[in-house]
Amino acid sequence: MLKEERQQFILNETRIHNKVLLGDLAEQLNVSIDTVRRDVKELDQLKKLKKVHGGAISNGFNIYTYTETDIFSHEEKAFIAKKSVSLIPNNGIVLISGGTTNLEIARHLPVNLKATFFTPSLPVAMQLMTHEHIEVLFIGGRLLKDSQLAVGPSTIRFIQEIRADVCFMTTNSIDEANGMTDSDWDIVQMKKAMLKSSKKIVAPVISEKLGSSQRYQTCTINEVDVLVTELDPFSSKLEGYRRQNIEII
């Protein structure tokens, strides 16, 4: 059995039972308790579960597998997500695009939040479905293989029928001059439709994306209502955006 399989099994067991004992795992997997201990330690470092004395407890369901190198950006995105979820009104209608930051938002929803989410992103939909009180509506269409996102005319038509309270729109790049920009034309068209159908536009953006731009424009900077980054809201790096009357949290 491959190490990765074993770790996947451990993750699955912790998810199902909420907690597991290292001794039990060692027996089920036919390996020494030291090996299990080492596995659990690694998984803990990858934030996939929480190691406790004698066992491990679940860290919730996570569809995405982070490599060691993006552990830092993962933590930053989780921080952005925690700040972002406060913008969702109870019983609200939410439109949410794809990307790993939005995936974190889908993970960090308050357990008691009741809301309806529309999304064209397969991974985000999967993640949203783990929440009991969240209704998930998938926006269908042609699926792009790399971004796992639905695009195309039927997608846009579907989006046009929605009236959302808030839209979480992630992007490849953002800067003052060009606004939010992306490298894929189909995705940009779909995103434009999303923005049109939403009252409030929230851009959860990791600071490394600030000040860069791509080929196609989704929207200008002043169409954004709220900018959420991992930085302090009064950071000098955000000065330019503050001047545009964008709420920064």
Added chain:
Amino acid sequence: MLKEERQQFILNETRIHNKVLLGDLAEQLNVSIDTVRRDVKELDQLKKLKKVHGGAISNGFNIYTYTETDIFSHEEKAFIAKKSVSLIPNNGIVLISGGTTNLEIARHLPVNLKATFFTPSLPVAMQLMTHEHIEVLFIGGRLLKDSQLAVGPSTIRFIQEIRADVCFMTTNSIDEANGMTDSDWDIVQMKKAMLKSSKKIVAPVISEKLGSSQRYQTCTINEVDVLVTELDPFSSKLEGYRRQNIEII
């Protein structure tokens, strides 16, 4: 055997089994383990799979609950899948519902098959996306949490616009008197729409489902064109279906 073919084989094996051991591959391919190692390394660099110590694991869709050990009667379902895929015409339009048997079909598509698949099932869509030459269209709508399936009026409207060559329709239960039956009303409505939009109806069914029935009817038995089971097509258990003029493979 050409290097290309070998790598294609390796990719297919990892897709089907979710993991492979380098030693096994070397044996199956009649090359040294070094060659396999180099192939896997290349495929890893191309992000087509993930190389790990001792083997490789599938790169796309890896949710534990859908791996071999976790699917009930996996062997039989994989066998049904292998028989079913022969019914897909090249460049055809396919409608495929959810369920683990259909998931196996999505896994076992021939590597060179070109086709367009429509599905309302999240896991099936994920699996289909791992195929290079397959176009995947997701049929959106309200997602049911347990079956991970889109249902509802917008789903049905979307389906009504499709004209499919073949439809793979799995079901909870099937018998001669009641046809295909399910326990969820929304799912049955969605399935009815799928059948209406398809020229040829294929029912991949594991034999233990034969002769049982549920609350709601999807279709009568003579609407089914082809029945695929893990049994020998001439098995006496299939006698009743054969009398209905259903093709059995």
Added chain:
DNA sequence: AAAAAAACAGCATAATATTGCAATATTATA
């Protein structure tokens, strides 16, 4: 505080990876 359980560190062993190299096969070019 003592006893028990668990975690940790270091080490030995076996399995797997990497590297350089030579033999062979394939491709490009004159």
Added chain:
DNA sequence: TATAATATTGCAATATTATGCTGTTTTTTT
């Protein structure tokens, strides 16, 4: 077609990784 350039493959030597074991330290329980 001949020849040079390039790629592929298997092998051997060496390096790395995974695992279990032992003894010791830390944590939990009594």
